[in-house]
Amino acid sequence: MKLFDVYPLNDIVIDKAQGSYVWDDKGQQYLDMYGGHAVISIGHTHPHYVKRLEDQLHKVGFYSNSVKIPLQVQLAQKLGEVSGKEDYHLFLCNSGAEANENALKLASFYNGRKKIVAFTKAFHGRTSLAVAVTDNPNIVAPVNQTGNVVFLPFNDEVALEKYFNENGNDISSVIIEGIQGVGGINVANDSFLQKIRSLCDEYNAVYIADSVQCGYGRTGKFYSQDFSGANADIYTMAKGMGNGFPVAGISIAPKLKAKHFMLGTTFGGNHLACAAALSVLEIIEEDALMQNAATVGSYLIEELKKMPKILEVRGRGLMIGIALPDELKEVKKNLLFKHKIFTGESKPNVIRLLPALSISKKEADLFLKALKSELESE
Numbered sequence: 001m002k003l004f005d006v007y008p009l010n011d012i013v014i015d016k017a018q019g020s021y022v023w024d025d026k027g028q029q030y031l032d033m034y035g036g037h038a039v040i041s042i043g044h045t046h047p048h049y050v051k052r053l054e055d056q057l058h059k060v061g062f063y064s065n066s067v068k069i070p071l072q073v074q075l076a077q078k079l080g081e082v083s084g085k086e087d088y089h090l091f092l093c094n095s096g097a098e099a100n101e102n103a104l105k106l107a108s109f110y111n112g113r114k115k116i117v118a119f120t121k122a123f124h125g126r127t128s129l130a131v132a133v134t135d136n137p138n139i140v141a142p143v144n145q146t147g148n149v150v151f152l153p154f155n156d157e158v159a160l161e162k163y164f165n166e167n168g169n170d171i172s173s174v175i176i177e178g179i180q181g182v183g184g185i186n187v188a189n190d191s192f193l194q195k196i197r198s199l200c201d202e203y204n205a206v207y208i209a210d211s212v213q214c215g216y217g218r219t220g221k222f223y224s225q226d227f228s229g230a231n232a233d234i235y236t237m238a239k240g241m242g243n244g245f246p247v248a249g250i251s252i253a254p255k256l257k258a259k260h261f262m263l264g265t266t267f268g269g270n271h272l273a274c275a276a277a278l279s280v281l282e283i284i285e286e287d288a289l290m291q292n293a294a295t296v297g298s299y300l301i302e303e304l305k306k307m308p309k310i311l312e313v314r315g316r317g318l319m320i321g322i323a324l325p326d327e328l329k330e331v332k333k334n335l336l337f338k339h340k341i342f343t344g345e346s347k348p349n350v351i352r353l354l355p356a357l358s359i360s361k362k363e364a365d366l367f368l369k370a371l372k373s374e375l376e377s378e
């Protein structure tokens, strides 16, 4: 059997990883400014993370959600503390798409409505409802198409208010990334998120904050939507939550009440996943990683803004987009193959930085130096 060929691959095999570095099978070292797509939050193979997973594996790796799993309770408690949402409730699942799927479903159970408001350039995942609220027709199969979703212009308060005034009583939920990732690092304005909050309150719709990529401390706050000061009803999270172990969740405001069997999963919240997620939160707290993300992120953004050929620098903390002109489309490739630095990308020509939250200023400088030399040589 061969692999189903859905990914354009770089000809690199990663064999070893530590902190903000990875090595290929020939021993070549790379600086990881991509974090395996925003997944590596506390750094690769952090010793506390490795030990907690190892210890857990020796005790029990998995048992189903038909029994009490105290690790889930500990995780909910810790997540409440670190995220500052102690009165919220946690439902655990396995991926970002699944988190959004459950959030949209829960919202619809809550108010009995069907319409969902999403925004231009949004990416929320590839399963049925998650892809239906994703603004990319190329990945929406005919079976995923639904008349229940409307896409409004991102950050357009007037359009949002108008839509609510005309359809408010049919709207189940509004879903928005605090910073659009796949869409090219576009920051939702604080006033836009406040407007979503107030309209959702007025019409009893549910505000869903997709924090799958922009959450888990990456911006210097736990959820990037926190910058607005307006609480969401549901936060969805995944990527950084397990530092590579597949674990995801939704943090649910107290007004949304649970009923037995309304949501469920086989693998979600298993013992190993909880051990991974707990160790991540412990390290975020102990090593003050949110503060580090804010400090090193601001430093990177300031330095990038000084570079003349860059069209625009967008983002917050360690979620940064560097928009380059068309003629500089080789830069990302050269960073990887010449300078041995992994970065992410968005269309049309945006370099995305999503490094581990533990990245040092020295490592940030290595990236800045390489980018500078690349921009000067073009």
Ligand SMILES: Cc1ncc(COP(=O)(O)O)c(C=O)c1O
Binding pocket: 095, 096, 097, 098, 100, 123, 124, 125, 126, 177, 181, 182, 210, 211, 212, 213, 214, 238, 239
């Ligand atoms: C904002 C956002 N939401 C949801 C997802 C989907 O997550 P997953 O690939 O874990 O299903 C992603 C993945 O890139 C994302 O960036």
